[in-house]
Amino acid sequence: MKKKTIFGILAVLVVMIAIFLIVQGNSGKSKAITVRTGEVKNETIVEKLSTTGTLIPNQTQTLMGTGNVVDVFVKTGDKVEKDKVLATYDNGLQLTAGFNGTVTQVNIKSKQADTNAQQGKPSIQLDDLSTLKVQLALSNSEASAVAVDQKAEITSGNETFSGKVAEKDPAAQSTQSATGTSASLGAVVTFDQAPEKLFAGFDVDVDITTNTVENVLALPIEALTYNDKNEPIVFEVKNGRAKETKIEIGIQSDKLIEVKSGLKEGEKVILSPSSDIKNNTEVTKE
CATH class of the missing domain: 2.40.30.170 (Efflux pump adaptor protein, beta barrel domain)
Known part of the structure; x- marks a missing residue:
């Protein structure tokens, strides 16, 4: 019985030592967060x-008439030259093209009264579609x-x-x-x-x-973030750790943003930093 007890105790000790070694081994492993990085470079930035x-249309002529229409000489889609008479009225009024163009609306008919002015519509509309x-x-x-x-x-x-x-x-x-x-x-x-x-x-x-702007310091726009004071910052990678750096920014394109101060050419910055990235967080590059 004593031998069994001793063996049991030894077995428990072996298991405990194994667990201790596993825990110690895991604790010795790096807790660094893997990040993507970009480089600060001299670039040309085009802001759009x-x-x-x-x-x-390049030109539009809205022609308004009044009274009874005698004749309409055009239809929608007709191309006409400047000074062409487009319609006549019984009161002697003529609607005349002011430029070479295309008739895009005809809202009058021969032998009928023109009531378009009351409806806020043109009698005839001419557009330069060239x-x-x-x-x-x-x-x-x-x-x-x-x-x-x-x-x-x-x-x-x-x-x-x-x-x-x-x-x-x-x-x-x-x-x-x-x-x-x-x-x-x-x-x-x-x-x-x-x-x-x-x-x-x-x-x-x-x-x-x-x-x-040409030949200015720029970084990938996805590296830019803001601190709790709404100040623009980036996280540099220095000695295996993230370093929060406040910067001054200028104009931006869809991919780049101008850096006026805070960084130097060639420095590495973390792209799309997650909420886990803080100042001095241990990081490793992909």
Whole structure:
């Protein structure tokens, strides 16, 4: 019985020693968090404003008549030349084309009274569809970034066209809707070359180049985060640990952000730092 007891005690001791060694071995393993890193480099950064606009004719003429219509000489879709008579009235009035264009609306008929003015509609509308442009409605923050002559890219489907900001209204306009009053500032983007197979009335995507800086320090935008004071920070990797570093930032693109102070070229920063990353957290690079 004594031998069995001794053997039992020895077996328990062996198990306890094994557990102790396993625990010690695990405690000796690194608790470092694996991170992805990027490098601070000299780059060219192009800042763009992305918005949506509506294709509109280069020129529009809204022709209004009054009285009884005698004759209508055009139909929707007709291309007409400047000074062509489009319709006549019994009071001697003539509706005449002010430029070469396409008739896009005809709301009158021969031998009938023209009541379109009371309904707020044109009797005939003429549009110059040879060269379209893009009408923008800018928000307050967008309006402050946009200026005349800035370069633009207009995208419709799979096609992209070059252009520029040609006009910017001096004051915003308010509009009333079911949800309240909103204000926007009008601007116009023109094409460098007349586009083909685009149609007035459709929306297009517009990217306006608002700022460009060359040969400046930049870091991947996914490295940027903010502290509890809403100050921009990054986490550098130094001696196997994360070091919280406050930085001053400038303009940004969709991938890069300018670093004005706080970092040097070649330094490594953690990309997309998780909430587990704190100052002095042990880290290891992938």
